[in-house]
Amino acid sequence: MTENQHVERIGRKLDKMVQKNNTDGALDLLRELKTITMSLETLQSTRVGMSVNAVRKQSSDQEVQTLAKTLIKSWKKLIDGAGKSKSEKKDSSPLRKTSKDSGSSEESSTTAKCLDVVPSLVLSLPVIPLTTDHVRNKCRELLVRALQTADDYKTFGADCSLLAAQIEERSQIFEDFKSTDIKYKARLRSRISNLKDQKNPDLRRNVLSGNISTQRIASMTSEEMASEELKKIRETLTQESIREHQLSKVGGSKTDMFVCKNCRGKNCTYTQVQTRSADEPMTTFVVCNDCGKRWKFC
Incomplete structure (x- = not known):
């Protein structure tokens, strides 16, 4: 199992705890996360920061809340470090901007790309x-x-x-x-x-x-x-x-007066409905109870 898969598995378990409103066992999972050397790529691809933050909000265990805050704080440093590193690299380029705001702008851009890692760490x-x-x-x-x-x-x-x-x-x-x-x-x-x-x-x-x-x-x-x-x-x-x-299939009156043209059986059921004017005879509908064939008898 790769590091990403391991972290993703822990994240899924934390999500299920939040959904069930039961964070028992979350402390062990958080401790397990603490032993993993987390990379920025893993944070972004697994979105485990969201899972940890959700557990922190829901759990009433002080130890769980403290450890979750510690993990989030350490991951924030990782994000900030990536932003500073990229900013310094940009500044060392011969084509770098002379404005002091250029480094700050680059760092903000890098941090913005990581917003989905730990949403509680940002305002937007x-x-x-x-x-x-x-x-x-x-x-x-x-x-x-x-x-x-x-x-x-x-x-x-x-x-x-x-x-x-x-x-x-x-x-x-x-x-x-x-x-x-x-x-x-x-x-x-x-x-x-x-x-x-x-x-x-x-x-x-x-x-x-x-x-x-x-x-x-x-x-x-x-x-x-x-x-x-x-x-x-x-x-x-x-x-x-x-x-x-x-x-509707078995209703009506059973009779052996009719012969089914399909199976030649006489086990039939018929119903009579007044479909025409009152002075006209009723229409007889017949159903074969053996094969299900239906027909109208006039």
């Missing part, structure tokens, strides 16, 4: 990754708003801008259609409406915590995204429809 959120298509950019903006419907994203320390971009692009929603046509908009609209549904918070929380991947949410059907309450209602309606269908 990263902007939404944009494309050259206005419709796609608008969809990403709506996805961010849907993910931020409640304060769950703060609890999980989720980067809603990044998640929105992944749902729209990396999950191949856009690639499926190759254009922002009506089908593309309908599919995005379905995801947005379900994510911001106040009666279905579990879907949004599972996406924010990573339990449902961006690839998965992009391909889920409306039935799969529905809340448990709505699923139960649909299940009840389905069962009722099945019962009604069965009753």
Whole structure:
């Protein structure tokens, strides 16, 4: 197992603790993180800083809070160090700017690229990754708003801008259609409406915590995204429809007066309905109980 995979595994465990509102065992995981020599690349790719920060906010254990703060502080130094290093390298170049603000600007630029590592260390959120298509950019903006419907994203320390971009692009929603046509908009609209549904918070929380991947949410059907309450209602309606269908099949009066043209059997059921004027005879509908063939007898 590589270092990135090891850190990512710990991050997932911390996220699950936050989701279940139970941080028992978090201290051991934080101690394990402390023994790992963390690199800037690992911080950015695993986003473990968000997981640690979420545990720090939720845990009531003073030792967990202290260790989490220590880890975040050490990672912040790593980020700041990378910014200073790049700034010094820029200053040593023959083409460097003479303004004193150039180094500060370069350092701020480097730090801004690392905003998604430890969000609690900065005051602003990263902007939404944009494309050259206005419709796609608008969809990403709506996805961010849907993910931020409640304060769950703060609890999980989720980067809603990044998640929105992944749902729209990396999950191949856009690639499926190759254009922002009506089908593309309908599919995005379905995801947005379900994510911001106040009666279905579990879907949004599972996406924010990573339990449902961006690839998965992009391909889920409306039935799969529905809340448990709505699923139960649909299940009840389905069962009722099945019962009604069965009753319509076996209802009526059994008789051996008719011969089925399909299986030549006489085990039939018939019902009579007044489909014409009152002075006309009723229409007889016959169903073979053996093979299911239906016909009308006039």
